[in-house]
Amino acid sequence: MVYADNAATTKMSRTAIDAMLPYMETHYGNPSSLYRLGQEAAEALQSARETVAACLGCTPREITFTSGGSEADNQALISAARIGERKGKKHIISTAFEHHAILHTLKKLEKEGFEVELLPVDPIGTVTAQQVADAIRPDTCLVTTMYANNEIGSILPIAEIGAVCREKGVLFHTDAVQAAGHLHINVNEQNIDMLSLSGHKFHGPKGTGVLYARQGIPLTNIIEGGAQERGKRAGTENVPGIMGLAAALKEACDHIGENAAKVSALRDQLIAGLSQIPHSALNGDPVHRLPGNVNFCFEGIEGESLLLLLDQAGICASSGSACTSGSLDPSHVLLAIGRPHEVAHGSLRLSLCEWNTQEDVDHILKEVPRIVAYLRSISPVWKDLASGKKQFML
């Protein structure tokens, strides 16, 4: 099997599993308990916090462990909104192609009376610091933009956006779920006030995440019920999960350069190979791009059938087609970069990690063109395009 859906989730690393096991088998104490078994767990938790803080360039106090990227995103936005409304500031700036953990939370805030401005995304899927600067108003309480897009892999100029926000005195949050462990992060250098990440995107466990919030930014609880995480996130800490996350993040950050070099070389072969398919187009920024992300639209076919046939060929991938999500519309990300509905339905995302091989790439490059050609051969849409009855869009 070729696993090429690492943006969805990753296989756990041996390092992460080994870091977790003792906290399930022997060191299973509750960190809030005062006996030694509990205090050992509390010490482990502290060491994990220090590890994560070192990876982000912040202090351990600024780290809150959560159940994942979505919870971290929710808490960051709600917290910033509460800070804003206390000062009478109720304008929030974000982008049109954020993850739904951001977009849906913003919708909720809109219903509470916040004004949300989603910056348009350009055709390669980026947003400039100038756009952010132009959008900031005296009543802006938060700018939230993702570090890198989960579907099309575009990397945003986070440090520049952060600098603009810092200069204007506006809180800046970034959803770094796709970036953490894969791209350099230093919250001080990059002027980041709040950041979300998720453990399972870099070979850590699912159900684990981190919210970084700069010291002095008061967090609003999403979950009430206890004094854990300095009172800001109730619930007995997921000690095994947190240990796994910390170990995986450290391992990823220790090898970030070599992994990126290896993975982006494989990625570039896929991009070059798939570009040979007629009437196809790469989605996302060709230069500022996540090392493992490949995303194409193929005209005249629909993404779900492509995924099912790829699965038959032993390849795990994903698509932004409506049929894969059970919703009416294709991916909001593809629509945001200007792909028409018809074309957005025929998208394919392959996301690699450092464990993918040359053989994987060769297999993908053998199967995808064959399957696209087959689906086109039975597609009335393709026939109309090929016969000139309709105009190609790609």
Next chain:
Amino acid sequence: MALYTETVMDHFTHPRNVGEIPDADGVGEVGNAKCGDIMKMYLKIKDDRIEDVKFETFGCGSAIASSSMATELIKGKTIEEALAVTNKQVVDALGGLPAYKLHCSVLAEESIKAAVKNYYDRNNIPYDHSKFPDCEHCEGGCPMV
């Protein structure tokens, strides 16, 4: 548990009657590329009987499987029998579809009707127009899922 039944996967990976009939007596196309699925059905009709049927589909696995199954259900049948095929029969023959994929079976039923209607129109055969409602998603919005 897989997304689709074995029968759906069989009809998806080995679709029956796929292709075009160049000298078809009736051709029906339903769906909308914007919504992500289009079905085109070709009928060869002799003495009120569907002698041959072929389809082409742009769409998801269940759309392709539904078209394939629909062709199997009407091949060799009289026009009257073909018109009586419902989306539910397509779903049942496939061993079920996920709820949000049921519209694929509706498209399959509509493609049969659209092809027969085209045959009637070509041959100036009178028919009850109320039995051939305009398909709800040929124009405008996507079907509800």
